[in-house]
Amino acid sequence: EIPARTETSExxxxxxxxxxxxxxxxxxxxxxxxxxxxxxxxTTDCFxxxxxAARVMKKS
Numbered sequence: 001e002i003p004a005r006t007e008t009s010e011x012x013x014x015x016x017x018x019x020x021x022x023x024x025x026x027x028x029x030x031x032x033x034x035x036x037x038x039x040x041x042x043t044t045d046c047f048x049x050x051x052x053a054a055r056v057m058k059k060s
Contacts, residue, residue, distance in 0.1 A: 004027050
């Protein structure tokens, strides 16, 4: 199951709220991370998960 939030998105939300942003809960931050391609949220049995993981390994 794909999470709606992560520890990272919760930290991002707290930091943005400290900086004056209002409507930035951890779920919205995680959605932003998904849309920007910052997280690989495909399940491990999905063909796309392996493709994206391979791209990350090439860049490292």
